[in-house]
Every structure is written in structure tokens, then in C-alpha cells.
Amino acid sequence: MPGSTGDGATVPPELAELATAHGVQCMYTDHDGRVQQVSVSTVVAVLEALDVPASTPGAIAASLDRVEDDEWRAMLPSTVVTREGTEVQVAVHVAEGADVTAWIALEQSEQPVVPTSATPWRVTAPQATTTTGSFAVVRGPRVQLRQADVHTEPRTVDSRKVGRVTFTVPADLPLGWHTLHAESGGQTAQTPIVVTPERLELRKKVARKQAWGFMVQLYSVRSKDSWGMGDLADLADLAWQTAHNGGADFVGINPLHATEPVLPVTPSPYLPTSRRFMSPLYIRVEDIRETAYLSAADRSLVEWAGEPVRELSEDSGPIDRDAIWEAKKAALEVVYTAQRSAARQTAFDEFVLAQGKGLVDFATWCAITEHLDGRDWPTELADPSSTGVTTLRNALSERVQFYCWLQWVADEQLHAAHRAGLDAGMRLGLLKDLAVGSSPDGADAWADAGVLAQGVSIGAPPDMYNQQGQNWSPAPWHPRALAKAGYAPYREMLRTVLRHCGALRIDHILGLFRLWWIPGGARASAGAYVTYDHEALIGILCLEAHRAGVTVIGEDLGTFEPWIRDYLEERGILGTSVLLFERDAAGAPVEPEAYRRTALATVTTHDLPPTAGYLAGEHVDLRERLGLLTEEPTVLRAQARAERESLVEALSRRGLTTFDPSERELVEGLHRYLKDTPAALVGVYLTDAVGERRAQNQPGTDTEYPNWKVPLADSAGTVVLLEDLFTNARLRSLVTVMNEEEPDQPLP
Numbered sequence: 210m211p212g213s214t215g216d217g218a219t220v221p222p223e224l225a226e227l228a229t230a231h232g233v234q235c236m237y238t239d240h241d242g243r244v245q246q247v248s249v250s251t252v253v254a255v256l257e258a259l260d261v262p263a264s265t266p267g268a269i270a271a272s273l274d275r276v277e278d279d280e281w282r283a284m285l286p287s288t289v290v291t292r293e294g295t296e297v298q299v300a301v302h303v304a305e306g307a308d309v310t311a312w313i314a315l316e317q318s319e320q321p322v323v324p325t326s327a328t329p330w331r332v333t334a335p336q337a338t339t340t341t342g343s344f345a346v347v348r349g350p351r352v353q354l355r356q357a358d359v360h361t362e363p364r365t366v367d368s369r370k371v372g373r374v375t376f377t378v379p380a381d382l383p384l385g386w387h388t389l390h391a392e393s394g395g396q397t398a399q400t401p402i403v404v405t406p407e408r409l410e411l412r413k414k415v416a417r418k419q420a421w422g423f424m425v426q427l428y429s430v431r432s433k434d435s436w437g438m439g440d441l442a443d444l445a446d447l448a449w450q451t452a453h454n455g456g457a458d459f460v461g462i463n464p465l466h467a468t469e470p471v472l473p474v475t476p477s478p479y480l481p482t483s484r485r486f487m488s489p490l491y492i493r494v495e496d497i498r499e500t501a502y503l504s505a506a507d508r509s510l511v512e513w514a515g516e517p518v519r520e521l522s523e524d525s526g527p528i529d530r531d532a533i534w535e536a537k538k539a540a541l542e543v544v545y546t547a548q549r550s551a552a553r554q555t556a557f558d559e560f561v562l563a564q565g566k567g568l569v570d571f572a573t574w575c576a577i578t579e580h581l582d583g584r585d586w587p588t589e590l591a592d593p594s595s596t597g598v599t600t601l602r603n604a605l606s607e608r609v610q611f612y613c614w615l616q617w618v619a620d621e622q623l624h625a626a627h628r629a630g631l632d633a634g635m636r637l638g639l640l641k642d643l644a645v646g647s648s649p650d651g652a653d654a655w656a657d658a659g660v661l662a663q664g665v666s667i668g669a670p671p672d673m674y675n676q677q678g679q680n681w682s683p684a685p686w687h688p689r690a691l692a693k694a695g696y697a698p699y700r701e702m703l704r705t706v707l708r709h710c711g712a713l714r715i716d717h718i719l720g721l722f723r724l725w726w727i728p729g730g731a732r733a734s735a736g737a738y739v740t741y742d743h744e745a746l747i748g749i750l751c752l753e754a755h756r757a758g759v760t761v762i763g764e765d766l767g768t769f770e771p772w773i774r775d776y777l778e779e780r781g782i783l784g785t786s787v788l789l790f791e792r793d794a795a796g797a798p799v800e801p802e803a804y805r806r807t808a809l810a811t812v813t814t815h816d817l818p819p820t821a822g823y824l825a826g827e828h829v830d831l832r833e834r835l836g837l838l839t840e841e842p843t844v845l846r847a848q849a850r851a852e853r854e855s856l857v858e859a860l861s862r863r864g865l866t867t868f869d870p871s872e873r874e875l876v877e878g879l880h881r882y883l884k885d886t887p888a889a890l891v892g893v894y895l896t897d898a899v900g901e902r903r904a905q906n907q908p909g910t911d912t913e914y915p916n917w918k919v920p921l922a923d924s925a926g927t928v929v930l931l932e933d934l935f936t937n938a939r940l941r942s943l944v945t946v947m948n949e950e951e952p953d954q955p956l957p
Contacts, residue, residue: 218249223269228252230276231259232688232740234723240672240768247737254728255737258665259687278366281373284398285391287692289378290745292407296380298357299402301391305363305370309393313352313378313402316385354378378402384752386700401695405748406755409781411807412711414636415458415760415889421947422459422640423451424811424892426478426905427491428528429921432931434495437521437533441622442493443931448630448639454935455944459712460630461640461892463815465491465623467652470538470575470612471582474530476917477906479644479716480682482651485702486571487623489615490533494540496625497618499547507543514540525928527918541618545611560617567656567701572612573598574652576605593656620708627709637711637760640892645717646683654684657698662687665726668733669767675908676839678733685724688741696749703750707757712890714809718763718782721746722773747780762809762890766790778807786810786888788879789823789852798859801885810888812879812897815905819894820879821872821924822902824853831904835913872924873900873939877946884949893947898940900924 220228220235228235233255235247253263261276262268280286281302291297303309359375378389382404389402410416430439430447439447444462451457466481468474468488475481481488494500494511503511518536521529549557561568570593577590580601589597602609623639630638646667647653654661661684668680691699707713715721722743727736754761762783765774774784786808791799804810813820818827826849833842857875859882860866866878876897883891896905900923907914921929923937934940 219246220249220252223266223273224249224252224263227261227263227269227273227276228256230273231256231261232723233259234738234740237670237738238768239670245670248735251728251731251735251737254731255665255726255739258662258726258728259689259739278364281364281366281371284393284396285389285400287689288400288695288745289389289402290405290696290742290748291378291382291402292405292748293382293384294380294407297378298359298375299354299378299389300361301374301376301393302371303374303391303393303396305372307372307394309374309391311354311376311389311391313354313382314388314390315350315352315383316387352379352382384755403696403745403749403752405752406781408779409751409754409761411760411781411783411889412636412758419884419887419889419891420458420636421884421891421893422457422461422635422637423447423455423895423898424461424640424815425463425895426815426917426919426921427462427465428478428530428917429905429919430895430931431522431920431928433522434493435519435522435931436494436515436537437518437524438490438528438530439931440491440493441619441626442496444491444639445622445626445629446931447934448626448635449633450931450935452630452633452635456634456948457944458635459637459640459890460635461712461714462642464642464644464716465619466644466647467571468530468534469651470579472531472535474534475648476528476530478642478917481644481647482574483571483653484644484647485567485653485705486616487619489541489619490530490537492537492541492615492619492622494537494544496622497544498553499549500544503544503547507547510543511540514543522930523928525920525922525926527915528920530918541615542611545614557614557617560620561613564616564705565701567705568613568616569602569609570656571652572609572616573602573605574655575612576608577601579608580605591655591658623709627711631711635711639710640712640714640762641706641710642714643706643716645720646681646685649682649684653702660687660690660694660698661685662726664729666729667720667724668727668736669725670736671734672768675837677837677909678736679908680727680733685720685726685739686741688739692742692745696745699746700749700753703753704757707753707759710759712760712762713754714762714764714785715750716764717767718765718777719767719769719773721750722769743776747777747782751780751782766814774805778805781807783889784808786886787814788812788883789814789817789820797855798882801863801882802887804886804888806887806889808888809890809892810883810886811892811894812876812883813894815894816908818904819896819901820876821897821900822904824849824856824875825902826850826853827902828904831907831914835907835910837907837909873942877943880943880946881949884947891947893943895921898943899929899934899937900939901929 225235235252237245239245256263261272284302289299301309301311354376357375357377361373363370363372384404387402388399390399427444428438430443432443435443448460451460464478465487467483467486469482514536518533627639666680666682667685671678723738723740725736726739727733763777765784784805786804793799817823826846829845829849832838860878861868865881866874902924903919905919906916923929
């Protein structure tokens with residue numbers, strides 16, 4: 210019998226039918242393989258968040274009637290997404306018996322939209338041009354569509370007789386964002402038609418031979434010149450050092466997404482205010498060109514701002530982002546006022562124009578948040594296109610420009626860091642990370658409110674590591690609203706995130722297939738899965754990554770349906786293999802030869818303690834202290850010991866360690882085990898390289914644990930600075946292991 214995630218009542222057939230029509234799953238299979246029944250109250254709440262009334266039998270019946278005719282109400286679909294080389298058919302709905310013509314205007318090029326006002330941060334109204342997000346599209350030739358020999362009976366919709374005419378979209382359309390047009394009886398309609406790659410091809414250099422690199426939480430990797438946390442200058446030095454001294458092919462970093470412009474600053478990289486834009490916390494003030502030309506007085510102001518927090522770089526305590534941002538913001542405001550050369554000013558202006566309205570909206574949100582200083586947002590400021598927002602944007606134009614400038618500076622320094630790794634010999638450079646969502650009170654939630662579901666948040670159902678489930682807080686994309694918007698917010702976010710990197714990791718890529726929606730006020734376990742048009746979301750991801758020349762890695766861990774991994778591999782998206790999780794049916798470690806070739810393989814993840822701590826059972830101790838266990842600690846400790854013993858047995862059987870390895874030997878043996886796999890990429894957590902034992906993050910906690918605040922330290926808790934990395938004997942030894950010569954393993 211199925212278990213239940215809520216009130217125990219069986220979902221009535223009519224409600225189940227309505228839920229299925231809108232992609233809401235009334236049952237799911239949990240991590241133990243048991244079928245779980247979603248509660249009636251959860252199904253109703255999730256449907257309501259999808260703007261589908263379902264609270265009464267009458268509302269359910271009316272919603273079922275509406276969904277049956279929904280696609281007939283619009284002349285064209287919201288968006289058409291297809292693959293290159295594939296012929297598809299598109300239905301056009303017109304008055305019964307009316308003639309209709311359809312054609313496609315091909316995308317020829319995209320040019321930045323130039324705001325009509327004197328300066329891009331004084332936008333008086335949303336741009337009225339025909340655009341795809343921040344870009345005006347110059348249309349190429351027309352492709353006239355032929356009508357397909359498909360007959361569909363007309364139907365009465367809202368007291369109107371509607372006919373369906375089917376057109377064939379040819380298979381030879383080029384990749385890109387095109388526009389499908391239809392005309393009938395004086396009525397016209399248009400919709401995006403997106404042609405995406407069949408698959409992403411792995412870079413030739415990486416495809417020939419396994420590549421390895423360090424996985425780091427950048428804020429934790431500090432140098433003597435840092436302002437209390439690792440920054441983009443540290444990243445450039447780290448990339449150069451790991452390539453030049455370590456032979457690494459990439460540096461994988463935590464999301465660098467934007468944080469709040471005011472205190473307190475949220476520490477989690479996975480709960481930003483915006484996924485599209487960057488946190489200025491990572492800017493190195495001294496590396497901004499204008500800093501060198503400040504007057505003596507202004508230079509002193511910058512130095513004084515940095516002194517108190519620069520001392521924090523050697524402190525082993527939690528990273529203090531509030532103090533760092535207070536100091537860095539004061540210094541950045543001084544540098545911002547410095548005169549820029551004509552070339553630098555032009556570069557800044559061009560960056561703002563290229564990023565378009567999205568950047569202006571983000572900077573406006575920052576300026577208004579700063580202006581309100583903790584007060585609630587008035588209702589007249591809830592809509593970015595409102596008169597109230599336009600008026601305040603103009604009044605705060607200098608601050609809006611300042612926040613645009615911060616993004617330009619951060620973008621320049623990120624580019625320099627990526628270039629440093631490539632110039633030192635890396636095959637990929639930076640491996641960036643994209644969080645699964647953003648803060649429900651942040652800039653994205655404000656700017657993109659129309660395409661986000663309200664009254665729900667996303668998370669994960671219970672599993673063996675988080676037995677109470679997880680609520681991650683972000684609001685999910687509203688599937689239908691996102692499609693109606695032509696997927697523009699999603700595309701624009703991808704275009705920015707795909708800048709200045711060789712690879713992009715998508716956190717919880719399973720969310721592009723389905724997401725665990727949790728109704729407001731409900732516990733994390735009382736949610737339901739909502740499905741998405743994965744063909745559209747993955748296809749657009751592939752198109753934008755193809756254009757950027759970036760390899761994509763999907764974090765495909767957790768509860769998922771088996772076909773998803775096959776689908777991702779078919780599209781050329783690498784998966785994620787974590788040695789600690791890779792077990793066969795009998796519970797033994799999976800043999801290296803059985804690993805996927807198309808994967809990033811690591812020993813551990815950032816949601817577990819470093820390997821040494823994990824294999825000592827410290828994850829059980831920590832969760833017990835924090836009250837997160839739902840099973841007996843003695844049982845879990847016995848499981849942890851058995852897991853360690855099975856790993857030691859697997860390693861010793863292959864001659865990678867002795868039967869009684871030291872901690873260092875065990876960590877190195879596990880990485881040799883990964884090198885024996887066919888995985889295209891192998892990631893080495895920097896914490897494992899220096900002997901760190903503390904977890905960066907404990908899922909299911911907030912203030913109970915210093916999540917995302919732990920500076921890099923060795924096994925004794927002594928801070929390890931960037932300057933000392935390659936004098937660390939343990940790190941040098943592991944680097945030697947990773948550079949042991951292996952034969953080329955070309956992709957099949």
C-alpha cells in the first residue's frame with residue numbers, strides 16, 4: 210500500500226485528473242523505492258499556485274472544462290521548441306472555415322537594445338521595441354509554411370466555432386530564436402520558435418583525455434590581500450596556480466550570484482537575490498583600474514575601509530560577510546566616483562546596453578532596497594513597470610548607475626580569472642555553478658514575478674541524508690507563464706551565467722524535469738512534484754551553451770526517474786557521479802569501470818563533511834547534535850562504519866591502499882579509484898586536499914550551523930591561505946596522484 214505525505218485521504222478521481230492535466234503528480238516513489246501518496250490538501254494548494262481553482266467539486270469541474278479547450282483559445286502556441294533536423298507540426302486556431310497563412314521569420318542577428326533615454330539607468334518606461342529580452346532581433350528571410358494534410362473537427366470554445374489548421378515546420382531550420390507568424394481574416398499572431406541542438410558536443414581536448422580540477426567554495430579560499438573572504442583576484446591566482454603548479458584543467462566554484470545590497474547578507478550561495486547577476490562581495494577593490502589613480506585622500510579612504518576586514522583573512526572563525534560588505538561597499542563608492550577614461554567609460558556604457566533592461570531592473574531593485582532601508586515595499590513599487598518605480602528609478606539614478614557599475618567591474622574581474630586559468634594551460638578554465646532558484650524576496654522574484662508561482666516554495670522530499678525533507682525557499686517557475694513569456698527570463702539568465710567559463714554545473718538539474726513544490730506553511734515533506742516541459746528547458750539550455758561554447762554538467766542526484774539520465778546523456782549533458790553515493794544492488798561500491806563516461810566524478814559533495822570527516826562518521830554526530838535524525842544514532846553509526854569498511858575493502862582489492870590505511874592514504878586511494886573510471890571530468894574538493902574536516906553546509910539547518918561561513922583550514926583547524934596552498938604537503942601529494950599518467954580514453 211502507498212504511504213502518505215499528508216492527511217492520508219485518497220485523491221478523488223476528478224482532482225487527480227485535473228492534477229495530471231497540469232503536471233501535478235499525486236504519487237511519487239521515494240528514495241527507498243516506496244510509492245508515496247500526496248495529500249489532497251497539498252494537491253489543491255499546488256493547483257491553486259498554478260492558478261487552477263480546485264478547492265471545491267464545482268471548481269474542479271469548471272477547471273476540467275477549461276483545460277480541455279485551453280489550447281484552442283489561442284491562435285498559436287505560447288512557444289514552440291524543437292530540435293535541429295526535426296520536422297514538427299504546429300496547430301493554428303482560427304474561426305471555422307477561415308483561410309490562414311503561416312510563415313517563420315528567421316533570426317539573423319541580435320543587437321543590444323539601446324534605451325531611448327539619455328542614460329540607460331533613466332528608463333522612463335519598458336522598451337516598446339520587438340525584442341528577445343535584452344536583444345533586438347534583426348530578422349532574416351521568411352520561410353513560408355505549408356499546410357499539412359491533417360483534419361481536425363472544429364469545436365465550440367467560449368460560444369465561438371474554432372477550427373484547427375496544422376502547418377509543417379521544415380526540418381532544415383537553422384539553430385536559433387525565430388518567430389512564427391500566422392494571419393487569418395485580418396487577425397495576426399506571432400510566437401517564438403526555438404531550434405535547439407540535438408546534443409552538445411564535449412570539447413575535443415576534454416573528450417580525448419580525462420580532465421581534473423579542484424572544486425572550491427571561493428569565499429573560503431583567502432589570501433593575505435583578501436578582505437576577509439576569497440574574491441575574484443584570489444580566483445585568478447588560484448586558477449593560475451592550480452594549472453601552472455598543479456596541472457589542473459579547471460577550477461569549479463560555488464555560485465557567485467548576487468546578494469543583498471544591504472545588511473544582513475545571506476551567506477548561502479544557493480539562495481541569492483538574483484541568479485543572473487553577481488555578488489559584488491567578490492570584487493577585489495585594488496584591481497579596479499581607477500583605484501590606482503585615486504587622489505591620496507581617496508586612496509586613504511579605501512585603505513582605511515579595508516584594514517579591519519583584511520585582518521579577518523587569518524581568522525579561523527565564521528566568515529563575516531556583513532562586516533566585509535560594509536567595508537567593501539564604502540571603498541567601492543569611493544572608486545566609483547573616480548574619473549574613467551573615454552575607453553573605460555565606453556566599455557561600461559556598452560556593457561550596460563548589452564545587458565539591457567534586465568540589468569537596469571536589477572540595479573533599480575538594489576537602489577530601492579537601499580533607499581527603503583528595511584521598510585516594507587509599498588504596493589505601488591511591486592511592479593517594475595509601474596509609474597511609481599519609474600519615478601523612483603529616476604530619483605535614484607545615481608545609485609542605479611552605481612549598481613550597474615558594480616556588475617561591470619565584477620564581470621571584468623571574472624573574465625580575468627577565467628583567462629588566467631586558460632593562459633596557464635587549463636583545458637576548461639572556470640567551472641561555474643548555477644543555483645536552483647533565488648530568494649522569494651529578491652531581485653529576480655520582483656522582476657520576474659509574472660513567471661513565478663506564488664504561495665509555494667521548492668525543496669526536496671525526505672531522503673537518507675535529510676530525513677525531514679528540505680525547503681530551499683525559492684519560488685518555482687510557473688510552467689505555463691514561463692512558456693507564455695517565450696522563456697525569455699530563463700534565456701536571459703542563462704546568457705549571463707554562461708559568460709566567462711568553460712563549463713557550467715546546473716544544481717539540481719532534475720528541477721528542469723520536475724520540482725518538489727511545498728505549499729506555504731507546510732512542512733518540507735508535505736509537498737508534491739510538478740512537471741515541466743523538459744524538452745523546452747533542456748533544449749534552450751543546450752542552445753545557449755552551444756552558442757557560448759560551454760560544457761554543461763547536470764547535478765542529477767536525489768530522487769529521480771531512471772530515464773532522465775539517459776535523456777541528459779542523449780542531449781550531451783554530463784551527469785554527476787559521487788563515489789560515496791555510487792553503490793550497486795548489494796550495497797557495495799560500484800566498480801570504477803561501471804561509471805559513466807559522460808560525468809563529473811567526485812568523491813563527495815559540498816553538502817557533506819569533507820571525506821575524512823565523513824568516513825569518521827562526523828555527519829551522523831553533527832546531525833544528532835542538531836536534532837535532524839529520525840533514526841537511532843547507533844544504527845546510523847553502524848551504517849557509517851560499514852560504509853567505510855566497504856570502501857577500504859574495494860580500494861585494497863585493487864591495490865590502491867592497504868587494509869588499514871591512514872586518513873591521507875584513504876583520501877588519495879579514493880581519488881585514484883576515480884581516476885580509474887572513464888569519467889570525462891574528475892573533481893577534487895580542495896577541503897580534501899588540505900585535510901579540512903568541517904562541513905561547509907548542513908542541509909536542513911539555518912542558524913543552527915555556520916553554513917557557508919567556514920574558511921579553508923587543515924585537519925588541525927589552522928587557516929590555509931592561498932599563498933600556502935602549494936607548500937601544503939598533503940595537497941602536493943594529492944596533486945601528484947591526480948597527475949599520474951593515464952592513457953587517453955576517447956568518448957565512444
